[in-house]
Amino acid sequence: MRLKDPRIPALEADQWSQEAQTLMQPFVDQGRTFNIFKTLANHPELAKRWMIFANHILGKSSINVRDRELVILRIGYLCQAGYEWGQHVLIARQAGLTDDEINACKSGPETPGLGGLDQLLLQATDELHHDSHVSDETWGALTKHYDTQQMMDLVFTVGQYNLVSMALNSFGVQPDADLPGWDI
8 A cells, every 4th residue: 555544535434425325334244344445435526437437347347347456456557556556456256367367457557478469468558657658569468358348348347547647556455354465
């Protein structure tokens, strides 16, 4: 974690405004009151609008879950967002990624033995992070695997989790219990 103390507190249920209670109820019902959501309870209007987009990326994207998690882990690592990394290690494992595949997201597209599509996904993530642009070479190679909607979802996934990483790092969102660290 970049900050050992939060800059914006993760509000507990007794601190939620009426609007925050409404926002948080689905998470309470699912037993998923993670610190990211409790922090966003400080600004329910922002959270409500952001979650529409976030729900598309996480649940309705045209990219399969495995590929999506590779990209999210890579951008989380590049942004040094420990909270994001830990949450998505858990999701990636549920999606069937091995710890070796997860660790490849730290070493990036040059990881020895990395498969062709995995390498391209990590390369595109690196290019977006470093240059805000996917090169013609990487784009062309990816379009042999992905259609137009998938390419759009790929770019928006990297952008979404770059944004989330910035927020988590800057707000000082602290890890939830049992969240894996960088060394898995």
